[in-house]
Amino acid sequence: MNPQPDLTTLRATAVHRLLSLEQQGKLTRTRIAGVADAFGVDRRTVDRWLTNARNNCGTYTPTARSRFELTPHMLDAVARWRGNATAAWRELQAEHHDLPSPATFHRAVNRALSPGMRAGLRHGENARRRHDIAGRRERHHRNYAWETDHVEASVKVMVDGHPRKPWITWFVDVATSAICGLAITPQRPTREAVLVAVRDAVLIDEHHGPFGGVPDRIRVDGGKEFLCTTVQEALGALGTERIVLPPYTPEGKGTVEAVNGAVKKTLFTGMPGYTHAPTLRGGKPVDPDQPLLRFDAFVALVRDWVHRWNHEHTIKDLEGRTPAQAWNDDTALIETVSAEDLHTYTLERHGKPLTINNTGVRWKRRDYIADWMHGFAGEKVTLRYLPDHDHRVELYDPDTGRHLGPAFMTNQATPQQVRDIKRAQRREADRLRAQLKKSEKNRRTRYAAATEPQPPTPLDAMPEEQALEHLRNLDGFDMQAQALPDIVPLPAPAEDWTTPTDPDQDQT
Incomplete structure (x- = not known):
């Protein structure tokens, strides 16, 4: 039987109206x-309502029915028995x-404790959260986010x-539910996985797709790994605000949580x-000798699933559109970053310049070399690196x-890298040898052959008349305009040229 609604407030309004009419x-x-x-x-019940209102200064005040309520000691008993009201009773x-x-x-327990609290007493915080x-x-x-x-x-x-359970790190656009980028690691992700996923999400090219x-x-x-300094600097360099949600609040990032749930149900199963x-009796697997996927095959399947999520899955x-359709229908401008700049922003920087x-460059008790280093020994460089990838570093001008x-x-x-280094070393040596030969050749002065007795004339010397003619023919070059007055004397005045008289001198 459905419970009757509480009409106390409406009843008080009707009684107040009847009293007004009575007055x-x-x-x-x-x-x-x-x-x-x-x-x-x-009708006699309405008369009793009116009498109640007259006795309470015109306000209908029904007498509350007494009912049983739990005491604090009883509530403790219910909690001690993990929500089991019968055992507590x-x-x-x-x-x-x-x-x-x-x-x-x-009934008293149900009134004192909400369904969420009763579920929490039975199964814990996660059960209580399902009622939030x-x-x-x-x-x-x-x-936007x-x-x-x-x-x-x-x-x-x-x-x-060895069998392992991989981890996936991804970035999801809230407006379109599009997966912009991801990184897959055989072990629990570190900041390295976050930086790789950031690069994969931000870049837009033929390898990273239209989302980003x-x-x-x-x-x-x-x-x-999300709160470390490296990730903060990378996001700060991009001008992106990092919003840190409170712990254990999956509802704060419901879009990516929906992707987590979808990949578990539609791919992993x-x-x-x-x-x-499902297992047999005693927890034994149905097929204990089932061959497992290789890590690279697992990554390929995840990438295929992401493509289907973005381009085929409707939400x-x-x-009813796919994330790709929602992305293409959105007219908001997309700010992009070049691969070179993004490469710099998403690497961790070593503190001080190295020599x-x-x-090569000595870092963490290891030497790092490259073909372009030949000829730069003694120069200072700034080192950036990807965490957990010590085999390669990037060097910058400090x-x-x-x-x-x-x-x-x-x-x-x-x-191949060793061959490139040796080839660059030979090129640098050949370049130096050619430069030295050229300088020695230019240092020797050659003279022209003579048929008359005269001083030897260098072949690269220009006769005086030829040099003067060359200067005269230079476009836009005026020797008098370029000369200073105290270096080139002015010409003598003409005979009919008279000097102006001093205005302060008496005129005769």
Whole structure:
């Protein structure tokens, strides 16, 4: 049976209206009968309402029905039994408390504790959160806000002969739900994975697809890899605001959480090595000898799934459009960054400049060399690196910030890199040899052959008449205009030229 609504407030309004009519002398039994029919009660009940209002200064004040309420000690008992009201009632009954029937006690527990609190007492905080209310955030325009998160794949893959569960880090555009970039690691992600995902998300070219650009803000959780200085500097250089959400608030980044849930249900469940697959008695897997995917094959499947999510998956909140359609329909301008600038921003910088010596650049007790270093020994450089990727570093001019080039760890350089270094060394030596030969050749003075007795004339010397003629023929060159008055004397005045008289001298 459905419970009756509480009509106390409406009843008080009707009684107040009847009292007003009574004071004006207009109250009739017909009006009382109308109120009684409206509330489904007898006319004498309405008369009792009027009497109650007269006794309470014109305000209808019904007498509250007494009912059983839980005391703090009873609430403690319910919490101690993890929300089990029956077990709490039995314990209190054994302690000789004055208790009502179990049904009344259950109703009192339901009034004192919300459904979320009862679920939390039974199963913990996560169960309570399922009863919370989270408003839907406005999507705005593309690149207005991104959300980022890690998700552990519930699939085991083979990495160097050992089964591991990879992790995925991705950046999702809130306005269109498009996955702009991602990074996949065989182990738990670090700041290196975040930087790789940032580059993959921001760049827009033939390798990174149409989704990306520079976002206005990025919402992150409290993970240390998102809060580190390197990621903060990279986002700050792009002019992107980093919004740190409170811990354990997945509703704050619902877009990326929806992607996490979708990839678990639509991709991981169909892969070999799925860790949540049904098991036999005793927890034994159905197929214990099932071959696992290689890591590279897993990455390829994830990339294919991302393409289907962006271009084929329709979303109800996007009016039935795919993320790609929503992205293309959005007219907001996209700010882009060149690959060279982004390469600089998303690398961690070593503190002080280093010196190029004869063995390369010394950093972390390792030597880094490159073919372009020949001839630069003794120069200072600034080093940037990608965390957990020590085999390669990037070097920059400490004064201008210009990118000089990469350098590779000496003992990890590939054969091709070693050949390039040796070839660059030979080119530098050949260049120096050619320059020295040219300078020695120019240092020797050659003279012209003579048939008459005269001093020797250098072949590169120009006769005086030829030099003067060459100066006269120079366009826009006037020797008198260029000369100073005290160096070139003025010509003598003509005979008919008279000097002006002094105005202060007497005229005769």
